Amino acid sequence: MTPTETLNTLNHSYLAIHRKKEDLFWSTYMGTSDAHDQSAQAQTEWTNYLSNPQKIADLKQAITEAEKLIDPQERESTLIGLQGWLAMFQAHAIETPEGNQLKEKLINFEADLFEKKQQHVMTYHDEKGNEVEGSLPVLSSVIRTNDNEQVRQSAHQALMDLEQWLLHNGFLDLVKLRNQFARTLGFDSFFDYSVVKTEQMTSEQLFTILDDFEQRTRPNHQNSLDNLAKEKGEQALQAHNFPFSFAGDVMRQLDPYVPFSQSLRRWVESFGRLNIDYSGAELTLDLLDRKGKYQNGFCHGPIPSFIDQGNWIAAQVNFTSNAKPDQVGSGYDGINTLFHEGGHAAHFANVKMNSPCFSQEFAPTSMAYAETQSMFCDSLLTDADWLKQYAKNAAGEAVPDTIIKQMIDSRQPFKAYTERSILVVPYFERALYQLSDDELTPETVTKLARNMEQRILGLACSPRPLMAIPHLLSDESACSYQGYLLAHMAVYQTRAYFTRTLGYLTDNTEIGPLLAKHYWSRGNHLSHNQTIESLTGERFNAKYLADACNLSAEDAWKIEQQKIADLSSRKRSDVAPLNARIKVVDGDTVISDNLVSDEDLCRRFETYIAEEYGC
Structure with a gap:
């Protein structure tokens, strides 16, 4: 088999295994299928395919042969593809029978x-x-x-009860198994293994970054807590009161301007004006909450985009949210999820490389790199000019400046808290996986969680207790939450670059093509830092996020006022087609699609929400 034939064979054999796994993953996570055993088996087949160390030796031999190819274009293209596969197999390799057995046991246990x-x-x-x-x-x-404290307390207690349920129903055994698996690969803990796998750095290198950020944001964060306690009393720092005490009222005021029924239209129009093109992808969106469905938004691609011997293979991407349209806050949350997961989908739909290994969300794709794409998109929702253009009530009136200012006044002092609520997770997970098996008891781990929340958040308990975070359970997301914070650092660096060079972000038609060129087109062929340097000319750094966290509410409002003022002097761009086949479902029920038009997609969705939820 020639090196080029080897590449093509790898591409197609992987696609078949990947597609099977992803289809079963989607149906079980959406609660439309009980095929958990089949899903675990498909996951095992996928894992075994990627973890086979013999493939590394075979690829190295194929790369040696590819270097001898006479045609320079074929040689370069084949080498890029084979080296991409080598990186993927090296990221997943399990070289011992014991390791493979433990991995299979982990998959079944987690299922x-x-x-x-x-x-x-x-x-x-x-x-x-x-x-x-x-x-x-x-x-x-x-x-x-919710403006009723007893209701809030009851909801928070449900999260606390979930923690204890997990601690007594397998989570600690899962931690032990993960550590046992990681040690067969030469790592001290599963956390150390995961950081190397997902971010290509050691835990020590990671915590050099995290410790620095923690120190930079600590004084401002503590000052905000002290001021809130002085203004509203110590009870404002209780877990069930804390988010409402600084943001609850204003979010209720914002609610009529961001109804969930309009979220799909806002996404289609906003991304269209950014000139984001999905390159012919097929998108399936399952947006509504229901029993049995996975309780967190995510985006997965059953068919990764790539160029197959000169032919474009458009992506197939599924993404989900858990909206409850008749609940206060669901509209803004729904738009946030659409922008976030829609950003992921745009990224994975636009990888223009010659193999699917470059366009999937698993290692060696950096989580920080992947989340940069989604979090950049959802960051637009806090921009005052975006809110003035898209946040409108039933009468078509734009959200008043006073509400935007209240959002800033309430949230900006707690910007550091928002980032530290991400930061606390890797601090906890690292400490969790450093515990011995004997120390892994419900009492010890509960105490560890509360101590870490006190240390990083300054609260006796987090409004979102650590073990109620679903990422901790899933193999692909456990010990990778730091990727969100690293991504936020890159997001603010990206925003600063666009603001500096383009003048504004909302509805700027240059942004989509620039993201596609510098961040998306080469997928994981480039490192996270290389993509940032390609766009901004700077190396990745945390300066811009730290500066944003330490900005006063007054200065933040001045910046947003200028964005509002600038709207009057710029012509609004037209909505470009997203170039995607879009289907919105509720489980097995198709709510709407854009076979006729994007307008028909949005109208049918709005009608469904009105009929089913009365809003």
């Missing part, structure tokens, strides 16, 4: 725990004292926006 957790019902008591079932997103929204 069993996931199935059990799907059956675990969380409830809280509403204003009338009725017991109400609530998913993680619903409970979090109640804690943020």
